[in-house]
Amino acid sequence: MLPAILSSPSSSSTSTFPLRYSSLSSLTNLSSLPLTIGCRRTSKKSTHNNCSIRVQASSRMIEKETPETERPHTFLRESDEGSSGDDSSKPNSVRARFEKMIREVQDSVCAALEDVDGGGKFKEDVWSRPGGGGGISRVLQDGDVFEKAGVNVSVVYGVMPPEAYRAARPVDNGDTKPGPIPFFAAGVSSVIHPKNPFAPTVHFNYRYFETDAPKDTPGAPRQWWFGGGTDLTPAYIFEDDVKHFHSVQKGACDKFDASFYPRFKKWCDDYFYIKHRDERRGLGGIFFDDLNDYDQEMLLSFSTECANSVIPAYIPIIEKRKDTPFTDEHKAWQQLRRGRYVEFNLVYDRGTTFGLKTGGRIESILVSLPLSARWEYDHQPVEGSEEWKLLDACINPKEWIC
Amino acid sequence: MLPAILSSPSSSSTSTFPLRYSSLSSLTNLSSLPLTIGCRRTSKKSTHNNCSIRVQASSRMIEKETPETERPHTFLRESDEGSSGDDSSKPNSVRARFEKMIREVQDSVCAALEDVDGGGKFKEDVWSRPGGGGGISRVLQDGDVFEKAGVNVSVVYGVMPPEAYRAARPVDNGDTKPGPIPFFAAGVSSVIHPKNPFAPTVHFNYRYFETDAPKDTPGAPRQWWFGGGTDLTPAYIFEDDVKHFHSVQKGACDKFDASFYPRFKKWCDDYFYIKHRDERRGLGGIFFDDLNDYDQEMLLSFSTECANSVIPAYIPIIEKRKDTPFTDEHKAWQQLRRGRYVEFNLVYDRGTTFGLKTGGRIESILVSLPLSARWEYDHQPVEGSEEWKLLDACINPKEWIC
Numbered sequence: 001m002l003p004a005i006l007s008s009p010s011s012s013s014t015s016t017f018p019l020r021y022s023s024l025s026s027l028t029n030l031s032s033l034p035l036t037i038g039c040r041r042t043s044k045k046s047t048h049n050n051c052s053i054r055v056q057a058s059s060r061m062i063e064k065e066t067p068e069t070e071r072p073h074t075f076l077r078e079s080d081e082g083s084s085g086d087d088s089s090k091p092n093s094v095r096a097r098f099e100k101m102i103r104e105v106q107d108s109v110c111a112a113l114e115d116v117d118g119g120g121k122f123k124e125d126v127w128s129r130p131g132g133g134g135g136i137s138r139v140l141q142d143g144d145v146f147e148k149a150g151v152n153v154s155v156v157y158g159v160m161p162p163e164a165y166r167a168a169r170p171v172d173n174g175d176t177k178p179g180p181i182p183f184f185a186a187g188v189s190s191v192i193h194p195k196n197p198f199a200p201t202v203h204f205n206y207r208y209f210e211t212d213a214p215k216d217t218p219g220a221p222r223q224w225w226f227g228g229g230t231d232l233t234p235a236y237i238f239e240d241d242v243k244h245f246h247s248v249q250k251g252a253c254d255k256f257d258a259s260f261y262p263r264f265k266k267w268c269d270d271y272f273y274i275k276h277r278d279e280r281r282g283l284g285g286i287f288f289d290d291l292n293d294y295d296q297e298m299l300l301s302f303s304t305e306c307a308n309s310v311i312p313a314y315i316p317i318i319e320k321r322k323d324t325p326f327t328d329e330h331k332a333w334q335q336l337r338r339g340r341y342v343e344f345n346l347v348y349d350r351g352t353t354f355g356l357k358t359g360g361r362i363e364s365i366l367v368s369l370p371l372s373a374r375w376e377y378d379h380q381p382v383e384g385s386e387e388w389k390l391l392d393a394c395i396n397p398k399e400w401i402c
Numbered sequence: 403m404l405p406a407i408l409s410s411p412s413s414s415s416t417s418t419f420p421l422r423y424s425s426l427s428s429l430t431n432l433s434s435l436p437l438t439i440g441c442r443r444t445s446k447k448s449t450h451n452n453c454s455i456r457v458q459a460s461s462r463m464i465e466k467e468t469p470e471t472e473r474p475h476t477f478l479r480e481s482d483e484g485s486s487g488d489d490s491s492k493p494n495s496v497r498a499r500f501e502k503m504i505r506e507v508q509d510s511v512c513a514a515l516e517d518v519d520g521g522g523k524f525k526e527d528v529w530s531r532p533g534g535g536g537g538i539s540r541v542l543q544d545g546d547v548f549e550k551a552g553v554n555v556s557v558v559y560g561v562m563p564p565e566a567y568r569a570a571r572p573v574d575n576g577d578t579k580p581g582p583i584p585f586f587a588a589g590v591s592s593v594i595h596p597k598n599p600f601a602p603t604v605h606f607n608y609r610y611f612e613t614d615a616p617k618d619t620p621g622a623p624r625q626w627w628f629g630g631g632t633d634l635t636p637a638y639i640f641e642d643d644v645k646h647f648h649s650v651q652k653g654a655c656d657k658f659d660a661s662f663y664p665r666f667k668k669w670c671d672d673y674f675y676i677k678h679r680d681e682r683r684g685l686g687g688i689f690f691d692d693l694n695d696y697d698q699e700m701l702l703s704f705s706t707e708c709a710n711s712v713i714p715a716y717i718p719i720i721e722k723r724k725d726t727p728f729t730d731e732h733k734a735w736q737q738l739r740r741g742r743y744v745e746f747n748l749v750y751d752r753g754t755t756f757g758l759k760t761g762g763r764i765e766s767i768l769v770s771l772p773l774s775a776r777w778e779y780d781h782q783p784v785e786g787s788e789e790w791k792l793l794d795a796c797i798n799p800k801e802w803i804c
Contacts, residue, residue: 125780139779276759339771343748346745347749353749360678363780366745367779369777371778372777373776375768375774376543377525377765377769378527378541
């Protein structure tokens with residue numbers, strides 16, 4: 001027999017962690033990091049086995065969360081709210097303003113969705129962490145229009161391995177040996193799956209990431225990044241809808257930099273790629289990450305503009321398509337495409353896979369999955385059919401606006 | 403901006419490959435390696451874009467497959483059928499006898515399933531590879547009893563990176579620098595999902611793995627391993643069914659070694675572990691891997707016995723449960739458990755994840771997924787309910803037979 005370390009399934013799966021997340025970029029790339037980093041829930045297990053709360057320190061980068069009955073006015077640490085003289089400690093710090101923005105976006109998007117749904121209401125879960133940070137998960141399930149809609153915000157204070165920080169520094173002469181680097185991350189993340197197969201799924205996520213200056217390496221820089229995006233995943237193509245959606249994204253981008261839309265549109269097509277199918281999850285939108293080579297205030301405004309564009313980009317499409325009559329065949333095709341959504345999220349999405357490996361709050365991580373999905377063996381749409389046209393556009397991304 | 407290598411999503415996901423599969427054990431551990439290693443199908447894309455056949459050499463360890471209209475009498479290379487004096491080249495070599503065994507098992511299991519289904523018939527896809535090897539995929543979909551049943555055999559001639567071979571050798575003094583190691587793998591793999599929520603899903607997989615002696619390292623040993631297992635995944639517990647299933651597994655094990663059942667039962671509970679849920683996929687069975695520290699003939703007989711035990715372990719349970727009346731609530735719970743099945747297979751199962759990363763035949767890899775699955779936000783069964791009992795047994799594995 002081989003040594004246990006080589007043959008044990010569990011050792012093999014945990015050992016990938018330090019290898020896979022060995023660069024800071026991998027951390028900041030996580031499309032739903034702020035959403036998902038949390039703690040495995042223990043309430044379920046406590047009814048079964050009092051001693052089964054297994055916290056694996058090696059795979060946990062942040063503290064365990066505790067449920068809250070009320071939303072706090074902020075998830076920032078007190079020191080981040082006061083005025084210690086540090087830039088991050090002012091009420092108008094980027095941290096504070098980003099948190100305010102994502103919470104306002106959560107409120108406005110949830111209100112708009114409840115309004116268009118007419119029947120469904122969001123259920124809310126709030127949690128915090130002893131050392132600061134926390135989150136609000138809101139889910140509307142089985143409404144009149146929406147099958148499942150999750151809109152989450154989260155604020156995380158964590159610590160990353162020093163290798164991650166070192167790997168991301170442009171020049172590393174190997175002289176410095178920093179210890180673990182504290183980081184701050186905040187974000188809003190949402191996936192909205194409607195019932196009607198002609199009404200598209202939308203996903204958006206906007207996040208901000210900062211490292212503290214390492215205490216044992218005087219002079220090493222504090223770093224910050226913005227990331228995010230909004231993308232559309234229909235089961236059927238209505239060109240007007242897709243053009244409208246992309247136009248709103250382009251409009252938000254063009255207010256800041258003419259290069260943003262083409263660059264972030266392509267980044268989106270590249271990111272939401274289901275490699276084993278050689279197709280994209282949907283029809284794209286915009287996606288950006290590790291963005292720090294522009295003015296910080298400009299990028300904060302840009303993120304805010306993008307997040308505020310979700311409602312005008314998406315709600316008019318839902319209004320138009322939510323009551324379109326459909327057949328069982330249309331529904332089955334939507335369910336097959338939902339299967340692709342599951343494949344992308346569980347296999348490739350870095351926020352999801354990272355959250356699952358690090359003990360994030362599972363229900364928040366997996367709220368992105370549709371209520372139901374389907375896998376048929378070797379399903380091939382008839383060439384030229386509406387289903388085929390969607391698949392073709394997922395395989396060969398198009399320019400929707402000129 | 404960070405260097406592209408750090409920020410590009412695709413580079414990040416492909417770079418994990420050599421890290422994650424850096425030991426031979428990781429390769430031989432793959433629960434459906436022989437099933438899944440293949441090639442991305444190109445037929446779909448060829449109708450869309452003639453130049454879109456993108457074979458990424460870095461993630462391909464075996465040749466592209468070609469569809470066949472008829473089953474060949476063997477997938478072995480001609481040199482493996484003849485008599486070159488090498489042990490592997492005799493008609494009664496372990497390679498040849500293992501292939502014969504798995505093809506007989508495929509035939510008998512498919513016949514038994516069609517018989518109990520009454521209506522559904524298996525659809526067959528056959529493929530081969532120019533340099534030897536190939537496979538037969540059989541799928542019964544939307545039958546009277548079975549929602550989706552896949553039974554596949556596959557024979558693979560591949561090449562593994564030398565690091566994999568070196569890492570798996572018990573003593574590596576670092577003096578030898580072998581080149582890539584040719585390997586042979588063959589296996590039968592199957593997942594059977596019935597429609598009735600009281601009728602359990604079963605999975606089985608039996609595989610044999612051999613390396614050639616490395617040509618540039620005279621004297622380095624040829625290696626071989628057996629792996630496999632059979633496990634049951636019900637949505638509801640009928641103790642009699644679970645006891646019957648485990649008894650048949652134990653019976654097969656006990657014919658060979660009294661230590662096998664307890665050891666392989668625990669291995670199964672450990673392997674089919676959904677870490678992010680802290681629960682097992684189902685109620686287990688047996689699982690073993692990297693098995694080479696017994697007589698090779700004994701292990702061939704043992705694998706054969708296990709594979710032949712699938713029908714007596716499973717079919718009587720299906721006969722008993724296939725027509726049990728059920729409600730929409732029972733069906734919804736089955737669908738939620740199917741969601742867990744999808745989570746395990748896409749996130750943890752090494753055969754699936756390896757197959758997806760290496761360009762395996764996608765439809766064969768993902769035939770293990772159920773026809774449909776469901777994810778409800780924060781679903782918690784009522785304590786003491788039948789659903790809770792199943793979940794409890796998945797969280798706290800039980801000894802089903804004394």
